[in-house]
Amino acid sequence: MRKHIHKIILLILVFQVSITSAQERGNDTIKTDVIQVVKPYTPTISDAFKVKEIPTLDDDETTAKKEIEYNIFSFPVASTFKPAKGKAAVIDKEKPAIFYDNYASLGLGSYTTILGEVYLNHELSSTDNIGGYLSHHSSQGGIDDVLLDDYFYDTNLNVKFSRKERDLNWNVEGGFKHQVFNWYGLPQPYYDVTSPESQYGVSHTYYGANIGGDISFQDSYFRKANVMFRHFGDNYDSGENRFSADFLADLPISDLDISAKVMLEFLGGSFDRYYNIDSENKYGNFSIGLAPTYRYTQDDLTLDLGVSLFYLNDTQAKESKFYIYPNIAASYRLAAEVLIAYGGIKGGLIQNTYENFTEENKFVSPTLLITPTNQQYHGYVGLRGKVSNSVSYDIKGAYFSEKNKALYRHNDIVFINPEKTYQYGNSFSVVYDDVSTFNIGGELSIDVNRNFKLGLKADFFAYSTDNESEAWNLPNITSSLFMDYQIDKNWFAGASLFYTGERKDQVYDSMVAPVTFTSKTLDGYFDANAHVGYHINDRLSVFVKGNNLANQNYQRWLNYPVQSIQIIGGATYKFDF
Secondary structure (H helix, E strand, O other), rough: OOHHHHHHHHHHHHHHHHHHHHHHHHHHHHHOOOOOOOOOOOOOOHHOOOOOOOOOOOOOOOOOOOOOOOOOOOOOOOOOOOOOOOOOOOOOOOOOOOOOEEEEEEEEHHEEEEEEEEEEEEEEEOOOEEEEEEEEEEEEOOOHHHHHHHHEEEEEEEEEEEEEOOOEEEEEEEEEEEEEEEEEOOOOOOOOOOOOOHOOOOOOEEEEEEEEEEEEOOOEEEEEEEEEEEEEEOOOOOOOEEEEEEEEEEEEEEEEEEEEEEEEEEEEEEEEEOOOOOOOEEEEEEEEEEEEEEEEEEEEEEEEEEEEEEEEEEOOOOOEEEEEEEEEEEEEEOOOOOOEEEEEEEEEEEEOOOHHHHHHHHEEEEOOOOOOOOEEEEEEEEEEEEEEEEEEEEEEEEEEEEEEEEEEEEEOOOOOOOOOOOOOOOOOEEEEEEEEEEEEEEEEEEEOOOOOEEEEEEEEEEEEOOOOOOOOOOOOEEEEEEEEEEEOOOEEEEEEEEEEEOOEEEEEEOOOOOOOOEEEEEEEEEEEEEHHHHHHHEEEEEEEEEEEOOOOEEEEOOOOOOOOOOEEEEEEEEEOO
């Protein structure tokens, strides 16, 4: 207790001093008078003071800011960091289509029709390939109201070997064909079922063989060469041999690049007789041609300037002729690929052959006159381009001037040789005339998408002849439509439609002496064809085809009606060796 007495005394003294000091300060300033407020205080802006953003310094010295320089000393540091490789995002995609090098197809249908194809291709090495193609189309006939057999056979075989080397490519090929057709077009009602001629066999057999090849060079003045030998004959002792060769080369002359084509051709053949004369009918010629061309290009303009020179020797008539033809073509891009104007004027010597005539008209008689056609000039102008990436077009007009143009004309009836079963007005001959032709036409191609394609084409013709009364069997209009549609992964379909306008041919006006002739108009015809198929798997598919679906019993040639609606079903198998 005693030890806390001094602390208590100190606390009392401090408390007393504080009270005394407070009383003295209160007596200095504050009085107890009453204060009256006359007006309340209203502050103004001027009463406030502003703080300067940058204060004024009254230092005796102002120290300048000292510059500081920074230097970085870099040195390599070993690191084991390896960034992860980026990966493309995985998207769903279709399984790629499998392509096979070989296929075989077989179809059977109405009129006992057989339709077959085999295509083979085998890679012997990285440079060598060998392949072959076999096709067969036959029917046992059955056309309504015809008096004679109308069956036919058409078989073709081709074999090819090719090699691709560093500086050149070359091919060797050979082929064979065998065809049988009947002169079944007896004029009616002049002949009927009671006529003895209706009992005759009228089959006509063609056979042919060819061998040839071509070679092309890389980075060489000599660019390409083709050589071909063909033999063609029939069962009426007709025979034809044809050899053709052409060579293409580039000839740099000064600063001009000129391409030149050299053409050689030999044709020789014979028939057992003329149509009305029982005497051997021989024909043959030899020709050589040269066609130099200079191409000029500048911006959107492409211009080909050339000429074609031909020497022709008729080996039977012992006559020779020299021909000069223009060979000029130009194109100009008016609007990139949207609109391209083109035109030209060309000519040439066209070699007519027995084989070519039979390919176009199976019912010619083996008594033809064979001579070349002199196409003096062929002038044309047109516009082509693309409306879009999927729509392209081509519109053109042309004029032909041709001397000795071949025309198919109906043969008259001859009573001299009954065993010659093509002499009953059921065959065709070839006549030659100077013909001028005006043509206007156009094409339209539409790729709606990669699964649907459509094509349209139409041509109009007008003819003028010098000696013949008509341009025999030449149509005034032709048109066609093609369609291909991949419906889905398995189903596919397609269609083709053709229209051929009116033609004219020669017929008897009176068979009483003197015999007179007149012309007959053949109606235009429409031919519709379609097919549909199904892919069972990558290798095997089945199909059904329909021909002449409009069921028109039209005549392509006078007195030769065609088969009506035809249905063919079959399968196609793809494979690799």
